[in-house]
Structure formats: C-alpha cells, structure tokens
Amino acid sequence: MTPPRPLSRLLNRVILLWLVLPGLFAIFILGVFGLHRMIDNFASDSKVFASSIVRYVEVYLDDAFSHLEAVETQYAALSKGSDKLPLSMLSFDPHFHKIMLVNDQGRILASSPSGDEGEHFGLDFDAGGADRLILSRPVPSQETGSLVLYIGRRIEGGLLLAGELDLEAFQRHLSALLVPGKGSLIITDAFGNLITHPDMRRVMTQDNIGGDALFRKADQGGQLILVRDQHSHSLLVASAWPTSLTGWRIFLIKPLADVAKPAFMFLGALLAAVLLFFCALALFLRLSLNRHIVLPLASFAEAMRSLARGEQETSTPHQASSQELLRVFYSFRAMALRVRKRERELTASRERFRQLVENMEEIFSIMELPSGKLTYVSPAVKQILGPNFAKLGMRPWDCLDMVHHEDAQRLRNSLERSGWMGVQIEEEFRVIQPPHGEARWMRLRAYPVRDASGKVGSLVGFLQDITDKRRMDEALRHMVRATAAPVGEEFFAAMAQHLAEALETSHALIGTYTDTPPTRAMPLAFWGRGRPLRKEEYSLQDTPCGLVAQKGVALVQSGLSEAFPRARTLQNENLESFLGVTLHDSHGKPIGHIAVMDEKPLLDEARARSVLTIFSARVASEIERRAALSSMEASLAEKEILLKEVHHRVKNNLQVVSSLMSLQASSKGNPELTTLLTESRNRVQAMALVHEEIYKSTDLARIDLSRYLRHLLNILLANMSNGRAVTLRLDIQDISLPVNLAVPCGLIINELFTNALKHAFANHDRGEVRIDMSRNEDGLVTLTLRDDGVGFPPDLDFRATETLGMQLVVSLVRQLDGSIDLLPGPGTAFAIRFQAGQAVAEQPLGHMNN
Known part of the structure; x- marks a missing residue:
C-alpha cells in the first residue's frame, strides 16, 4: 500500500x-x-x-x-x-x-x-x-x-x-x-515552371514545382495553404491566386512562425505575467496554508499521536490552530479517553474470556465460513482428544476419519446444515482415540454467528467429553432396569447382573453381614459369567470382602488370586481384579458390601467406583427397607393379635352383660321392666356381634355389613317373633363399613326391626319385613326397612316421640350425618341415607331421655 x-x-x-x-x-x-x-x-x-x-x-x-x-x-x-x-x-x-x-x-x-x-x-x-x-x-x-x-x-x-x-x-x-x-512571392506558369522565386537560382535552373504539395493544393482550388517546406522542413502559410490573362499562379508565402510571431510574443508576455502572478499567489497561499493549516494540522497530528501514546496531559495543538481544529482536538481527546477506557475494559474482558476458555473443560472452537477452517481451538483439545485432532487452518470434516463410522456422516450433515441454514445443532458422537482404539463419547453444540448483514459468517462450537456421563447414564439405566420389575430375592439378582453389565465385569457380588462386628456374610446375589452362582454363607477372613469390612473400600487392580490364595472362589473363577464398597444403613451402620470382580485388570477405577457407589446406595436402601418391612410386619402381626384379643374380650364382656339382662328379664314380677331389659339385651347383642365380626375377620378395620346384618336379624327374629310367621326378605349389597359406622348402623336396624316385630303385626299371625341396602358411585348408602303391617300412626311425629327406640334411631342417624324419612304405606317404611366413605366421630348419647 x-x-x-x-x-x-x-x-x-x-x-x-x-x-x-x-x-x-x-x-x-x-x-x-x-x-x-x-x-x-x-x-x-x-x-x-x-x-x-x-x-x-x-x-x-x-x-x-x-x-x-x-x-x-x-x-x-x-x-x-x-x-x-x-x-x-x-x-x-x-x-x-x-x-x-x-x-x-x-x-x-x-x-x-x-x-x-x-x-x-x-x-x-x-x-x-x-x-x-x-x-x-x-x-x-x-x-x-x-x-x-x-x-x-x-x-x-x-x-x-x-x-x-x-x-x-x-x-x-x-x-x-x-x-x-x-x-515572399512565387510566380509559376500553369505547369508549375518557376517564373519568379526568392531563390533566383531555382528560376535560372528552370525548376518546376508542379509536383510540390503547394502547387497540388493550389491546383485543387485552395487559396490558403499550410505546407511544410521540403528544404527547410519548416511550416509555411501560402495564399494562391491565378491570373486570367496568362494562367499564371501567384503564391504569397510566409513562414508560420513569422505569421504567429506577434501572437506568440503577446502570449509569451502574457504567460510570463500569468506565471509570475501564479507563482506569487502560490507562494502566498503556500505560506498562508502552511501557517494556518499545515503547521496546525502537523501539531494536531502530533497531539493525536501523544493521545494515542496516553500522554493526555502534555498533548496540546498548535497555538495558531483554528477554533474548528481545537474543537475537533478536544472532541477527539474526549473520544480517545473513552476509547482507552473501552480498550482497558475490552482487554480485561478479553483476558477473562481467555482464562475462561483456556481453563474450561469443554473444547471451544471457531470455524470460519464458507471455507470451513478452524480459526481458534481452545487448549482443552490436547487433554481431551490429543494435539493432532484439531489444528488451526484445518477443517472439522478433515478429522472425520477419527469419528466412529456410524456417526461420521450424521455429524457432517449437521455441520453443513448449521452453516447453510444458520441453525443451532447438538450432536453426540464417538471418537476413536489412538493407540488402543478406545471409543469416547462427545457432545457437540454449535451456534451460528451472523455478521451485520445477517449472513452466517462463522460457527462457534463447544465439544464436551461425555464418556463418563454416558457410562453413568448406562449404569443408571441398568440400575433402573434392575429395580423396575423384580421383587423379593430377584431384586438383588437383577442388581448384581446389571452391575456387572454396566461395568463390563464378569462377576458381581451383593452380601449382607450376619453378625456384629462383621466376620461372616451371606450373599444376597452372586453373578458370574452371565449366570447366577450358588449362594452360601462365607467367612470374611483372608478375603477381599474382609478388607471392605475393615476399610470401607477395597481395590485390587490386578493379581487378585495371588493376593488371596486361601479364597477358594477367587481361585476357582480365576479372578484378576476386585473393587468393593461397604453398604451402610441410614444411621451409618455397616450392613453388608457390594463388589465387582473381573478376569482382567481393572483400568477405569474412577468410573467403576462411581457406578458402584450409585448401586451401593440403592442396594443399601433396599436392604434397610426390607429389614424395616420385616420388622413392621412382625409388629403389625403382634398388634393384630392384640386387637383381636381386645375385640374378643369386649364381645365376651358384652355377652356377659346380655346374659345378666336375660336372667333379670326372665324373673317374674314386672312385665314392663322385662320388656325394657329384653330390648336393652338386643341392643347389647347388636354391639357384641360387631366385635365378634371384627375379631373373626381378616380386616380389623372394616366389617362385611351383609354378613353382620344377616346374623343380627336372624337372632332378633328368633327372639322377638312371639310365634308369628314373619318372613324376612333381605337385598343387601356387599358393603364394608368401618367400625364407627357399622355400630350405629347395626343399632338403627336393631331398633326399627324390633319395632316392626312388636307393633306392625298386632292381631296378625303372619307378616313380612323387607330390608334393602345399596351404595351408589358417590359412596351414598341407602337403607330401606319396610313391613306390610298396620302402618305408622299418622298423627304421630317419629322425630318427637317419647319412646327410647325412635329417639335412639334419630340420634344415631344424626351421628351418621345422614337423613331419615318416613315413606308412605302400605305398612311402615323408613329410608335412611348416609355417606359410607366419611369417618364419623362417635357422639355421646347422654342427651337422650331414659
């Protein structure tokens, strides 16, 4: 330039x-x-x-x-x-x-x-x-x-x-x-013979100019002729005129220089004057411009250079600078200060960016488009892929021969699509690393960078080694598959199998300690060479599992059989490496160990340790859960036996009360008292039957209402029919109710059924009582009791009677948070509705009259 x-x-x-x-x-x-x-x-x-x-x-x-x-x-x-x-x-x-x-x-x-x-x-x-x-x-x-x-x-x-x-x-x-x-004058005849000429020698020699340009142009009719003299080679101006008498040609010739001499002399003088004027003007302008422009601009430039060097205090423009230059200078100085500040900020930001890029674990790269050349690659590439994988100036697809053949074309297509279409891409692929040909998983995230015109000018890429993450994900998938379906002892077998597959080892062992401090262990699962192996209790002495019990972690990368010659299983299976960790419960107490073994040396210790730690946490939690579940089941069995014993004792006590009432009622004396004692005995029997059904049932929390009511009604019918032929028709769905609902419901049916047997069939030898009970989808239970007797007195309000039975029914319905309605005849019919899904608190009955 x-x-x-x-x-x-x-x-x-x-x-x-x-x-x-x-x-x-x-x-x-x-x-x-x-x-x-x-x-x-x-x-x-x-x-x-x-x-x-x-x-x-x-x-x-x-x-x-x-x-x-x-x-x-x-x-x-x-x-x-x-x-x-x-x-x-x-x-x-x-x-x-x-x-x-x-x-x-x-x-x-x-x-x-x-x-x-x-x-x-x-x-x-x-x-x-x-x-x-x-x-x-x-x-x-x-x-x-x-x-x-x-x-x-x-x-x-x-x-x-x-x-x-x-x-x-x-x-x-x-x-x-x-x-x-x-x-000069030249006269020729019509043929160009000279008659007179300034050079008379030519006339004397009878010279002829008929072939000269002068004569030819005059012969062509020209009057003013410009020719070059053949002898002196100077330009001549000539005028030609013919004579009418003789046909002579008269030429008046003059050199062009003589013709133009006056004009040239004038122009020369004018040129000299103009040049003199221009020289004086140029000198004046030069001096003026030099003083008012050149020197101030030179001083301005030097001041700008001083500003560029950071000498803001010493940089001052020339004293003859114009106001415009001074304003430009001060504006530029302010701008320079801002630029220098921005440069310092940019330098600091660039340094932070450099440190960030150079210290990040991911590979950061910039690819120029459309050439596809790498203009920047962060130093992490040497640690992750080696120094020869990505160099400045090379293109990413030049390195595709190091990408696994199943992923190379997909990666190339994604890179080209991102460059052409300007879209963000994210791809995972495998790289084959020399010299052992190990496949490592990489994740590439590429973002297009657009210029001011909106055109994609480069791609910024982040390349992350996700091999450990993929392996960990694979281990987690194995663990999820192991814990998804199996239950019982199969859970630990599945965990051992998937642990061996996740770490690509031949053997996996899960054992639990049988004593404290641990000296012996019982294997929960033992997997080897693609099949479950026999499980038998073993001693921890002189085994790698004993080291796990002592130290919490034990690692033998190679020479396992030689290190533990007395361990018979290791010798039989010809195992070379071992890694095991202790299993702890939620309180930190050692409860067992989990280990992997292989026939070849263990290379990736960190990965194996991480996967083993994940599996150990799940296995330990499962062992602890199963221990807690066993303890809970034992405790629950004890409580169930105790609860059945309680219900049995309550039922026996109620039976004693019922028997005492029967004895008192059988004594002769007061018939009214006998009736009251009989009714009270029936109520006590209704409650005793509830407790009998509970301790006989496998579910101590709910009662099968159909079986309970059939038993209760048959007892009442046998005790209260008084020789009448009363037919009992039941239509009861399979409904289970909790105890706090079953007792009020049984007492209600006891009172209504007893009233029907006492009052509905007076002066009748036979009758029929029908009881229907159902529950809809919303849990609403509807109980209907109907007889074909004399009917309920029309002038009597069943909610305001003085009899204990109806008062008890109304109070129990209120306790169920239900409703009771008297249905029209024939006979007497009551409909009771309540929610079976709600727990109803027991309410005292002390507010009822005796």
Missing part, C-alpha cells in the same frame, strides 16, 4: 491543478485563437497584396503586348512589305531585350537589335489568345544569358512578331511592390 503523501505536497498539487493548469490552458486557448487570427490577417493581407500583384502582372504583360502591337503598326507603316525592322522600335519599351520577326518556317527574318537574322527561332508558344502568344516558361537569353520571357503576336502574311521580355526587370518591379514582412 502506497504511504500517504504530506499535506504540503497535496496543497502544491491542488494549487497546480486548480490555479496554474487552468491559467495555462486559458493561455493555450488564447494562443490558438491568436494564431487563428494571425492566419486570418495574413490571408486578408495576402488577398489584397495578391490582387495588386495579379493586377500588376496583367497590366505589365498587357503593356508588353500593347508595345508589340505598336511595333506591328509601325512595321506595317514603315516597311511597306520590307522584312526589316526599324531600330527605333525598341524605344517604345525598355523592358524588351530583343524584338524579332519570324516567318512561318520559324526562321528569323529580322531582329532588333539585329544580328539574329537567318537563325531558327525554335520556340513554341503555349498560352495566350489567338493574337497574343506567350511562352510562360523562362528561358535564358542567347545573347545575355539572363532569363527572359517570350511573348508574340501574329501579323499579316503569316509572320510572327516575338519579343524577349526582360524577366529581371519584371522581378525588380515585383520586388519593389513587396512590403517588408508580408512574405
């Missing part, structure tokens, strides 16, 4: 571009315009001068022809047919060298001055009219050798009057007409 140029050079360039160059360009345009004006002026002047020259040439030649005509007239008047020319004829025009009279054979008959008579004329005229002839090409005179032009006129008798025109005199006359500085 090209370094930036200094501001002074930039200012010089700006001044050059925006001041000097436009001025030079204006001068150039002015020069072109002046040159064009000079050429136009030359053309105008040439036109005027050429017109004069053309007119002079035509007049000059016309005068020469007029002189020949005068000679012709004089010759005709004086000679009278003589072939002699008078000498005096030359006085008519001194420009003639000689006048000759030539016959039609071309011989000179007479000449003036004389001396050429009899000579052959030998010239052919090439221009002119019928009477006026001209040989436009100059030829040397035979007498003087100077260049002459021949003109002629035909006269009577076929004679030709010819004259040698003095070309030098003609040229002198033309030279006299030329104005100095107007250019």
Whole structure:
C-alpha cells in the first residue's frame, strides 16, 4: 500500500491543478485563437497584396503586348512589305531585350537589335489568345544569358512578331511592390515552371514545382495553404491566386512562425505575467496554508499521536490552530479517553474470556465460513482428544476419519446444515482415540454467528467429553432396569447382573453381614459369567470382602488370586481384579458390601467406583427397607393379635352383660321392666356381634355389613317373633363399613326391626319385613326397612316421640350425618341415607331421655 503523501505536497498539487493548469490552458486557448487570427490577417493581407500583384502582372504583360502591337503598326507603316525592322522600335519599351520577326518556317527574318537574322527561332508558344502568344516558361537569353520571357503576336502574311521580355526587370518591379514582412512571392506558369522565386537560382535552373504539395493544393482550388517546406522542413502559410490573362499562379508565402510571431510574443508576455502572478499567489497561499493549516494540522497530528501514546496531559495543538481544529482536538481527546477506557475494559474482558476458555473443560472452537477452517481451538483439545485432532487452518470434516463410522456422516450433515441454514445443532458422537482404539463419547453444540448483514459468517462450537456421563447414564439405566420389575430375592439378582453389565465385569457380588462386628456374610446375589452362582454363607477372613469390612473400600487392580490364595472362589473363577464398597444403613451402620470382580485388570477405577457407589446406595436402601418391612410386619402381626384379643374380650364382656339382662328379664314380677331389659339385651347383642365380626375377620378395620346384618336379624327374629310367621326378605349389597359406622348402623336396624316385630303385626299371625341396602358411585348408602303391617300412626311425629327406640334411631342417624324419612304405606317404611366413605366421630348419647 502506497504511504500517504504530506499535506504540503497535496496543497502544491491542488494549487497546480486548480490555479496554474487552468491559467495555462486559458493561455493555450488564447494562443490558438491568436494564431487563428494571425492566419486570418495574413490571408486578408495576402488577398489584397495578391490582387495588386495579379493586377500588376496583367497590366505589365498587357503593356508588353500593347508595345508589340505598336511595333506591328509601325512595321506595317514603315516597311511597306520590307522584312526589316526599324531600330527605333525598341524605344517604345525598355523592358524588351530583343524584338524579332519570324516567318512561318520559324526562321528569323529580322531582329532588333539585329544580328539574329537567318537563325531558327525554335520556340513554341503555349498560352495566350489567338493574337497574343506567350511562352510562360523562362528561358535564358542567347545573347545575355539572363532569363527572359517570350511573348508574340501574329501579323499579316503569316509572320510572327516575338519579343524577349526582360524577366529581371519584371522581378525588380515585383520586388519593389513587396512590403517588408508580408512574405515572399512565387510566380509559376500553369505547369508549375518557376517564373519568379526568392531563390533566383531555382528560376535560372528552370525548376518546376508542379509536383510540390503547394502547387497540388493550389491546383485543387485552395487559396490558403499550410505546407511544410521540403528544404527547410519548416511550416509555411501560402495564399494562391491565378491570373486570367496568362494562367499564371501567384503564391504569397510566409513562414508560420513569422505569421504567429506577434501572437506568440503577446502570449509569451502574457504567460510570463500569468506565471509570475501564479507563482506569487502560490507562494502566498503556500505560506498562508502552511501557517494556518499545515503547521496546525502537523501539531494536531502530533497531539493525536501523544493521545494515542496516553500522554493526555502534555498533548496540546498548535497555538495558531483554528477554533474548528481545537474543537475537533478536544472532541477527539474526549473520544480517545473513552476509547482507552473501552480498550482497558475490552482487554480485561478479553483476558477473562481467555482464562475462561483456556481453563474450561469443554473444547471451544471457531470455524470460519464458507471455507470451513478452524480459526481458534481452545487448549482443552490436547487433554481431551490429543494435539493432532484439531489444528488451526484445518477443517472439522478433515478429522472425520477419527469419528466412529456410524456417526461420521450424521455429524457432517449437521455441520453443513448449521452453516447453510444458520441453525443451532447438538450432536453426540464417538471418537476413536489412538493407540488402543478406545471409543469416547462427545457432545457437540454449535451456534451460528451472523455478521451485520445477517449472513452466517462463522460457527462457534463447544465439544464436551461425555464418556463418563454416558457410562453413568448406562449404569443408571441398568440400575433402573434392575429395580423396575423384580421383587423379593430377584431384586438383588437383577442388581448384581446389571452391575456387572454396566461395568463390563464378569462377576458381581451383593452380601449382607450376619453378625456384629462383621466376620461372616451371606450373599444376597452372586453373578458370574452371565449366570447366577450358588449362594452360601462365607467367612470374611483372608478375603477381599474382609478388607471392605475393615476399610470401607477395597481395590485390587490386578493379581487378585495371588493376593488371596486361601479364597477358594477367587481361585476357582480365576479372578484378576476386585473393587468393593461397604453398604451402610441410614444411621451409618455397616450392613453388608457390594463388589465387582473381573478376569482382567481393572483400568477405569474412577468410573467403576462411581457406578458402584450409585448401586451401593440403592442396594443399601433396599436392604434397610426390607429389614424395616420385616420388622413392621412382625409388629403389625403382634398388634393384630392384640386387637383381636381386645375385640374378643369386649364381645365376651358384652355377652356377659346380655346374659345378666336375660336372667333379670326372665324373673317374674314386672312385665314392663322385662320388656325394657329384653330390648336393652338386643341392643347389647347388636354391639357384641360387631366385635365378634371384627375379631373373626381378616380386616380389623372394616366389617362385611351383609354378613353382620344377616346374623343380627336372624337372632332378633328368633327372639322377638312371639310365634308369628314373619318372613324376612333381605337385598343387601356387599358393603364394608368401618367400625364407627357399622355400630350405629347395626343399632338403627336393631331398633326399627324390633319395632316392626312388636307393633306392625298386632292381631296378625303372619307378616313380612323387607330390608334393602345399596351404595351408589358417590359412596351414598341407602337403607330401606319396610313391613306390610298396620302402618305408622299418622298423627304421630317419629322425630318427637317419647319412646327410647325412635329417639335412639334419630340420634344415631344424626351421628351418621345422614337423613331419615318416613315413606308412605302400605305398612311402615323408613329410608335412611348416609355417606359410607366419611369417618364419623362417635357422639355421646347422654342427651337422650331414659
């Protein structure tokens, strides 16, 4: 990259571009315009001068022809047919060298001055009219050798009057007409033969310019011609004008430099003045800009560098700085302070991020997209995967050969999908680690990072080694499968089997101590080589299980059989390694041990210890639970026996009371008292039957109401029928009620059934009593007792009677938190409703009248 140029050079360039160059360009345009004006002026002047020259040439030649005509007239008047020319004829025009009279054979008959008579004329005229002839090409005179032009006129008798025109005199006359500085004059005939030229040597040598560019352009009709001189190679400006009398071409030529010289002199002076002005202006601007801009900016830049170096106190801009620069400086200084603060914060944050990334157990990586190259990999990769797995610049799928073949394509697809679609991915896969080819489980979480335009520019990935977690999960799954279905002794067998499978060992043992302190143990489960082994009580002495009982944990990574030669099982199974831990109850008391054994050395001790700890907690809790359950069952059996004994004693005591009442009622004396004692005895029997049903039942908390009522009603029917043929019809569902509901319910039925036997069938030998009892889905029990007797007195309110029986019924219904209704006849019918699912507190009956 090209370094930036200094501001002074930039200012010089700006001044050059925006001041000097436009001025030079204006001068150039002015020069072109002046040159064009000079050429136009030359053309105008040439036109005027050429017109004069053309007119002079035509007049000059016309005068020469007029002189020949005068000679012709004089010759005709004086000679009278003589072939002699008078000498005096030359006085008519001194420009003639000689006048000759030539016959039609071309011989000179007479000449003036004389001396050429009899000579052959030998010239052919090439221009002119019928009477006026001209040989436009100059030829040397035979007498003087100077260049002459021949003109002629035909006269009577076929004679030709010819004259040698003095070309030098003609040229002198033309030279006299030329104005100095107007250019040079060239005259040619119609064929390009030079008649007059600034270089007379070319005329003397009879040079021809018919092939030159000047003549060709004039022949093409051009009047103002720009050509290059073939000899000097300079540019020439020429104007060409033809003559009408002779067909001559008149050229007025001037070097282009002479034509443009006035304009160039003016432009040179103007250019010098402009350059001088621009130099002074540039110097002034340079000094002014240097003072007010360059030096303040340089000081400003140095102050900025000081700010960048942290020298906020010493950085001060130039004293000549403008208010704008000072405001920019102070704003920049405030911004620099904020930036420096942000940089310190960013540096601290970056350092914290570096420490976090370098010390995290997961592998942190950044992958650039779309190239797929890794631009950052945290140092944890060396500890987890090794130094050759992921290097900067390599792509993750270059390492897929280390991924398990069953997971490689799925991982590649997920990485590509995350890069293309910008979605978060989470994948678990296996990596094969050299040199032993161990498969370790990895979890990759990749998050897309988008740039300002929303396009995914990179992927941030976190790679975690979850091998231990997977193994622990697998161990937990084994434990869950072991504890899901098996019960009893099968639970411990399943736990031993799944423990061996989880740790990939050949043997697993679960044992419980049979004495305290532990010296012997009884195996709850012993698994070996894919099958359960025989369980028999064993001594802990000289066994690895004895070390477990002493130390809490015992580990033998190899050489197990050699370390315990007296342990017969170890020798028979050819076991090489051992790991066992003690089982403790909730109070910390050792209750047994759990151990794994294998035929090969134990490599992953930490994992085995963790899995064994998990299994030991579950096994210990199960052993303790089963011990507590056994203790609870024993205690419950004792309490059940005690409770049955209580109910039996209560039933016997009530039977004693009932028997005493029967004895008292059988004594003769007071019939009313006998009736009251009989009714009371029936009530006591109803309560005694409840206790009898309880201690006979397997469920001490509930009573089968159907069996209880049938027993109770049959007893009442036998004692109270008084010889009548009373039919009892029962429709009772299988309902079980707790004791606190069964006793009131039995007393209610006892009172209503007793009333029916006493009052419903008076003066009747037979009758029928029907009892229905049911319970709906909501637990509501409906009890209906109906007889076909005389019916309940209509003027009597059963809730307000003075009889003890009905008062007892109403009170017991209230105790059940139920309701009782008298149904319409025939006969008497009561409907009682109460909830069987609610526990009803026992209420005292002391509020009832005797």
